[in-house]
Amino acid sequence: MSIQFLDPTHESHFGEFTLAPKLKSLESAVVAIISNGKKGSIPFFDAFAEEIRVQYKVAEVVRITKFNYSTPVDASLLDDAQRWNALITGIGD
Secondary structure, three states, X not given: OOOOOXXXXXXXXXXXXXXXXXXXXXXXXXXXXXXXXXXXXXXXHHHHHHHHHHHHOOOEEEEEEOOOOOOOOOHHHHOOHHHOOEEEEEOOO
């Protein structure tokens, strides 16, 4: 009997990239939240969005829900990304 190892990664080549500069503050920032769309993520991200608005004085929270929780985010949902200062993503069950 042999053991077969599977590679769970989606892309085989990621290309070159550089890290974005660290934000000095979230005050007046636009923060996007991408959710996997599962039921448990809704109340968590509702509370999180409110917390960063109040605690860190975030100007706007953009909420995005993926079309399918088990696939990468659809590129069409990222059309507005150039105006975001930060992006947070997470899962929930």
